[in-house]
């Protein structure tokens with residue numbers, strides 16, 4: 257029995273040296289000290305021995321048991337240390353490692369252009385107003401002096417929501433709203449989305465953006481309009497561009513004009529951008545029609561005003577050399593990322 261005990265201790269030692277995981281150690285513990293282990297059996301059989309033998313063997317067996325328990329404990333704490341170290345290694349943070357660059361979003365070219373236009377007018381003291389994209393027929397047409405038979409009212413040109421509401425076809429209804437809600441001096445611009453029943457092609461989109469402007473005060477003349485828009489063109493395109501005002505017709509302004517700028521690409525000699533003419537059409541404008549002022553309850557004997565409206569896509573296309581309006585809405589990252 258004594259030699260059996262020595263063997264047990266030896267076996268425990270060998271097995272524990274080889275063990276390399278917590279479950280293995282536990283297995284060894286069960287095998288060597290468990291209820292069905294050889295050692296337990298020996299301890300159980302003590303009662304059958306003669307008293308002397310029992311004393312000696314009992315001591316030996318208990319000693320073996322204590323030894324194995326000690327070895328298990330040592331192996332166990334050793335393993336715990338190893339595991340902790342391995343965990344530390346795994347979770348180690350290399351503070352010198354360069355970070356992962358997050359992909360940053362960027363402003364859309366239309367937003368950039370609206371911001372640039374707004375900045376120029378804000379520097380002249382204009383505030384920014386907004387109007388809804390679903391408008392009343394009244395604000396979009398009637399209040400703006402549009403004749404009842406004006407072709408732009410047609411179902412084929414305009415998206416009607418109901419009989420009396422529509423997707424605004426221009427930002428000019430904000431003129432009507434502002435005249436109704438404010439007293440002169442009035443000096444606002446209003447950027448926003450507009451909608452027209454156009455088939456998309458390189459220069460048309462059923463949804464596009466405009467920036468509207470209106471100024472009403474005492475003694476405002478066409479010269480103020482020209483000076484303001486000439487300054488705007490020089491700021492937004494180039495300091496040396498020239499402007500030209502061609503007579504035009506809008507129901508809500510009288511007189512009305514379209515403003516052209518001298519081609520900032522070729523300087524006026526003629527190129528692809530200006531289609532050989534040396535001039536590029538930029539916006540519509542005019543002196544606010546007295547009928548429009550009257551809808552807003554403005555004293556037309558005392559006040560006059562001017563208004564203008566420009567297409568944002570058109571200006572962005574000219575500024576950035578974009579030749580297809582649809583590129584603005586397709587969200588192709590290769591296009592969008594060029595404006596970062």
Ligand code: PHE
Pocket residue numbers: 425426427428468469506509540541542563564565566
């Ligand atoms: N609303 C006109 C358009 O969409 C532009 C414009 C605005 C003209 C203000 C004159 C005054 O074409």
